[in-house]
Amino acid sequence: MQKKNKANLALGLSAAGFLGTFALPESFVAGMVHHGFLAATIGGLADWFAVTAIFRKPLGIAYRTDILRRNRSRIMEALVVYASEDLLSTENIMSVLEKQNTAQLLAEYFIHRGGRERVHQVVRGVLLKAVNDLDSCRIAEELAPAIHQGLSSFAFEDILPEILHLLTKKEHTEQLVNSLATISGQVIDSPALRQALLAHIRVLRESYEKDSAGRAFVLASMGLTDEKILTMLVTRVKARLAQLQQHGVTAGSDLHTGLVTMLYSLSQDERLRDLLRDKKEKLLEQVDLTSMIARWLEENIKGENPFWLPHVQAYVDGLIDKFIGSAEWQAKFDRSVKDFLRDELTKHHGLIPGIIRERLDEFSDDELVTFVEDKVQDDLQMIRINGSVVGALVGMGLYVLITLTERMWGL
Template identity: 45%
Template sequence: MQKENQANLALAFSVLGAIGTAGQGNSFLLTTVHHGFLAATIGGLADWFAVKAIFGRPLGISHRTDILRRNRTRIMDALVSFSSDDLLSRDNIMQVVEREQIGTLLMEYLEHRGGRERLVNAAVEILGHIASDVDSRHIARELTPYIVRALHDLPLEDSFVEFLSVLAEYPHAERIFNLLIRMGHRILQTQAFQELLRENIASIRTEYERDGMIRAFVLSFFDDETIASWFTTRADEILQTALDPENRRHIDGVEAFGAFISGISADSSLRDILYHYKIRLVQNIDLEAIIANFIDTRIQGNHPFWLPYVKELLNDKVDRFVHSAAWQSRADRWVKDLISAEIEKHHELVAVFVRDYLNQKSDDELIAFLERKIRTDLQMIRINGAVVGAIVGIGLSLLVTLAERMWGL
């Protein structure tokens, strides 16, 4: 049963009790009970009138009633002041915030509440939206002049000459020489080289035999296939011995290769050649199209190159945060300082919000709103008024009766 119904029932019971016990002056008990019911009725009616006077005009009486409507401005000021200066004051809010271990809460959320996945997915989604909104053509057009200027200023020719100087040094020169020898060995075995070799042998034979019959007679003992096989075998033997570090052919070959590379790097015209080649290359390359294509395919595409790196970075940072009490402590302090600074800057918004919310309501809406919030507690006042009135009425009746009998004595 609602409190208002209970209060009405208590008042009705008091009225009926007072009526039912009226005129029983010969009975001490009924007289005492009558005075209790009568006092309960008076107390209940008084409290009913007081409660009703807060929200309206009971029995049409306008004097000192309808308190909320007549005192709206003062009540609103009190509500706003209570909300901003007492209930949600800076100190009260920060006391609640300081009691929380925000760093530990963040760690629990990231490790055990699915926060890690949400954080990574949110970051990837945000970066994806940012990347998708990039105008690749505009960015490429803006970046191209800077890249061209950087390539012009980049001393690639000096770096290349230095690179050649390093290659001319013994360990590198020997490795490159061995690599070239192995490549030559593989080339000797290819069908294309063998066919080319036979074609050249045939051409040389024709040219050689043109000068005399004796030469033609001598060469008739060797066909092109035999000559090609002999040349291939001999060249292969030379290449194999050139791979032996102890063989003189290998030592001379490495020295010759190193000297060749050194000679190229020491050529004064090499830098100019490389510089002009770099300039022509930069001018002929459509850098704007290359940059735009890179943005379209590698940054904005379905599988952007940055995606795995971002996920790895975020997961690594989350792991470090989860396993570091120092990081959690710093995060806790940072969040609390941030909250404190924001509250300090915007605390007046609490009063503004409460006042705006109350101003949006008409007098009737505001009264109905407040009545819903405190109606139950006010009905308890009516119930307590009836109960206390009954007790006081019975007590006073007993005291009067006792005083009369003592006076009569």
């Protein structure tokens, strides 16, 4: 049962009891009960009138009733002042926030509430959206001149001779020979090279035999076919390469001297520098850098899973882990958040009264009455119930007191 119905029931029972006790024979108990019901009825009616007068005109009486409508502007202004300057003052808000450890709350969010994954989603979404919305052609057009200038000024024709000169040192020469021997061994086994060598052997053999039938007879009697000659040549070359790989090149040997001389000569050859410079310039003229850069951006930077995204996520994870494990970082974060909130509240606290006033102005008089009555109705109805109960107790108490006084004084 709603408290309003309970209050009405209490008032009705009080009135019914008052009327019903008129018929009781005169006695102390009957008088006490009758006056108790009378006082309960009076108290209940008084409280009903007072409560009703806040929201409307009880019994049509207009004098000092309908308080909420009559004093709306004054009441609203008092509410605005109370809410903004007392309840929602900067100091009150900050006193509540100061009790909270915002850094610890954030760390708990990262660890137990999926905060890390949420940060990854946000970072991924924002970065992919920003990158995929980039105009690759425009960026390529802006970057191409700078890259072209950088490549043009890059003295590759000076670097390669320096590398060749560096290779003349013994330790580098040995490594170079070993690498060349390994590569040569792989090349000599390739079918394409063997076919080319076989063709050259055939040409040489035919040239050797055409001027003398005896030469052909000698080769045939020795079983030196083109394939056998090729096999002997390949075997000899591979044996020499294996020897080079096993023992290296001896300093001062013909191979070492020849290789060093060749490398040094190339490193000092101005024609090589000019050739490299010309090749670089022609290549830069032929290459469409703008298209290459735009294509590279589209294929590598953009997309749903670009190469750089895992590195960004790893970096974010590192920051989160450092924040969780660093008391210093957490203290700085907590202080920064609270200082920021305090500054913002101080700067914009003047907006709070306007927001509250704007919200209250949205209510019409009837809507405001209904809104307030719904919020405080239960408490006000309890006042009515308590008024009837207290009235009954006071009425019976006064009746007992008056009766005792009359008997004591013989009235």
